[in-house]
Structures are given as structure tokens and as C-alpha cells.
Amino acid sequence: MSETMTLVAPEPTRRRLSIDPKPRPRGAGGKAHPIARALLYVALIAAAAAMLTPFFWMIMSSLKEANAVFSVPIRWIPEVFVWDNYVEIWTRSDIVTWIRNTLVLSVTVTALQVLTGSFAAYGFSRIRFPGRDALFLLYVATIAVPWQSYMIPQFILLSDAGLANTLWSIILLQAFGAFGVFLMKQFYETVPEDLSEAARLDGLSEYGIWRRIMLPLSVPAIASLSLLTFVNTWNDYLGPLIYLRDPSLWTMQLGLKNFVSSLYDVDYGVLFAGLVISILPIAIVFLLGQRFFVEGIATSGMKG
Template structure:
């Protein structure tokens, strides 16, 4: 005769305790959001002041107490900055350098990273560590030999000097290799069996799967090149070759009392990279979050 066994009822969590735990969870979430909003406001406050100051008169920029909102709004500052400076030339040169350097670093970095990640050859790991180790060497340690080399090649005082020096970057190789390591090796092996060359595997399989990493490298390289001051200062001496950073420094020296126009120029220098970051922030976060994963 079969015996019927009844499971012992488990002790349920008392309702008051569940409600208290839920309230603590909600309260912790609210506190976290309040802290994050406050931190974001503190970080964005200088940028907000810069934008509003670009729409003020000179006397209103440094008033005490601070006048956060311009009254009246001086839109003419964004017209005067173009008339009193070579803003179009500065922006054009900076855009040329940023686009060229970004394209070359993404191309060379992703191509070299494929070799370090998906190909097997003697000394690969040692060569990769030696190449990545150059990140720890400050640029100031070898900028004089670089300048002498560019001068001997006749590239000094040209945009080509900046492009040639920044076309390769160890950080880009490191970032792309970490992402390539997360792509299953079976895809490359299957492509080799089908007769694809290593270049075709990189171009047709690995690179299309690396969108977040490419977007991350593109964004970081573009921002760094756009904001670079020391490199253009060393190599670009003619006024028609100046970038936005050198041009603004000269503008500040020439119009040191035109505070509103200085803020206007600063806004124009920050606006392009702010737009690019907002458009690519989703891929940037995804690329940073997954670059260290292993497949």
C-alpha cells in the first residue's frame, strides 16, 4: 500500500518584513539616483556657464553674484567670432587632421590587432607585449627625435607631419585585440576552410562583428586629435595651418578682454566632439564594457 507523504510547508517571510525590505530597496534606488544627478550637475555646471557666457556681454561674464542666464541674449557673438578670427581655417585644419588620423588609427589598429589575435607566429605574444609597453613611454621622451626625423623628411610645418606621427597607436591595437579575442575562433577556422585569405577574414567577418570596438576607438582617437595642442604647436608654424586649439590660444592673447568672444570660441571648439560623443555614446559604452571579455 502506497504511503502518501506531505511536504512540510516552508516558513513564509512575514509580510511586514517584506514590505520593509521593499521600502529600503526603493529608498536606496532613490538615493542613488539623487547622488548621480547631483554629480552630473556638478560636472556639467562649468559647461553650462561657458555656453551661457558665450551669449552675454563682456561685463556680464564675471559679475558677482554669477548671472547664470544672459539678459539680453547676445547672439551676435557667434557672428563676431568669425569676423575677428580665422575660425573657418582653424576648424578646417582640425577637422582634416582628426578625420585622417582617426581613419588611419582605426585601420592600422584593427588590422594589426587581427594579426595578434587570430594568427599564430613565433614571438607573437612577446612582440605584442613589447608594442603595448610603448604606451608607458611618455611622448615628451621621444618628441625631439621625431621632430628631427620629420624635418629631415621635409614634413615639418605641414599637416602631413601630424598625420604620419599619429597614424599608428598601441592603444588602438590593444583595444581591438581585446575585442577580437571575444569573437569565437571557429568563425575564422571555418572561413579558412572555405578558402578565404586572412585579409578577407578580417574584412568580411571579424571587422563587421567589431562595431562597438571600432566606434570606441574612433571616438577616443577623434577627441584626442581634436583636442591636441602640443603636437600642432611644435610642427605647425604657418597661420594657415593652425588648428582650433592653437588659434584659440592666439585669440585669447590678442583679445584678452573679450571674455564673451573667448567663451564663444570655446563653445565652437567643444561643440563638434560633444555632438559626436552623444551620437556614439551607446557604442562607446558597449565597446568599453565588452573589450575585456574572452570568447
């Protein structure tokens, strides 16, 4: 006949189990936390509103009549929405050609910068050779050199090569960038070296390691570099102004500037409609890649 045994915890243990943890003191410091968070949210909302106000005014101005854009006092909301401004900028200008040229340059330059920047960054971060650190420091130091200091010799060089007044001049100017190499190198250094060593033992070449291991792991950094390069190329004005003289090669920024200059009486409603169209691709690209952009910027500064 079996006996049932009941295990009873000792009295001190039961006492310890029955004692609830002491609540945190609710002093002045405990009440300040939600107030500080609320103040932080208010400050962030105010900063966001201050940054978005010019964009809101630009969009509203694109729907106003020409004489109502700079009215005093400012009318934030137009009394009559003039949707024909978008039709006029589309029909009175060569905006389709401008968008096409700008898109070709932005996509091509972005692809080349990602390709060259990631490949060079892999060499600086994973390949050991004499003078590597000094060469990388010298290369990154070119970021501090303003383009205006060497744009004239560069223009003479490209003109002698027969590339002036072609899209190839802008593509070659921006196909290589020290910032992209720096950004990708910082991200590559967060990838453990053990992955590369294991891949070498499996017979992968350095090119295979870069293509099959490093590139798939560096999607956030690639997204950050792509977004920054795309926006910079899309908004570039000085480069196209120097090299692109044929109206069929004008970019969005250069085309809008010449469109305004060719008008005897500037219709600012139509002009602002063109400006709204010019920022739409950038807004779409940023909205699609903002998560990767923030992650890439945050992790590229970490070395692990």
C-alpha cells in the same frame, strides 16, 4: 455508445496547485531596496549636475557682455543675451580655416588608427608566430612612455624629412597607436575561433577573414576607438603648437590661443563663443556614437 471520461487530479495534486507561493517577508531589508535606489539616483543626478555646470556656465558666458563674464557675484543667466558674440568670432578670426584643418586631421587620423589598429590587432589575436606575446607586450608597453620624452628626436626626424609645418606631420605622428591595437585585440578575442576556422575551410584568406568577418562583428569596438581618437585629435594642442607654424595650418585649439594673445583687451564673451563652437563637433559625435561606445568598452574587457 462512447463514454466520456473525466480525468480528475488526485487530491494531493489539487492541494499543491491551490497553494499560493509564500510572499517574501517585508522586513527592513525589503524596504531598503527602493530607498537605496532613490539615493543612487540622487547621487547620479548630483554628479551629472556637477559635471555639466562648467559647460552650462561656458554657454551662458558666450552670450554675455565682456565685462559681465567674471562679475561678482556670478550671474548664471545673462541679463541681456549678446548673440553678436558668435558673429564676431566668425568675422574677426579665421575660425573657418581652423575648423577645416582640425576636421581634416581628426577624420584622417581616426580612419588611419582604426585601419592600422584593427589590422595589427587581428595579427596579434589570430596569427600564431614565434615571440607574438612578447612583441605585443612590448608594443603595448609604449603606452606608458610619455610623448614628451621622445618628442625632440621625433621633431628632428620629421624636420629632416621635410614634413615639419605640414599637416602630414600630425597625421604620421598619430596614425599608429598602441591603445587602438590593445582595444581591438581584446574585442577580437571575444569572437569564437570557430568562425575563422570555418572561413579558412571555405577558402578565405586571412585578409578576407579580417575584412568580411572580424570588422563587421567589431562595430562597437571600432566606434569606441573612433570616438576616443577623434576627441583626442580634436583637442590636441601640443602637437600642432610644435609642428604647425603657418597660420593657415592652425587647428582650432591653436587658433583660439593665438586669437586671444593677439587681442589687446580680451573680449571673453567672444572667446567663450569660440569655445562653444569648438566643442560642438565632439558633442555631436559622442551623442551619435555613445551607445556603441559604451558597448565597445564593456565588451573589450571580456574574454570569451
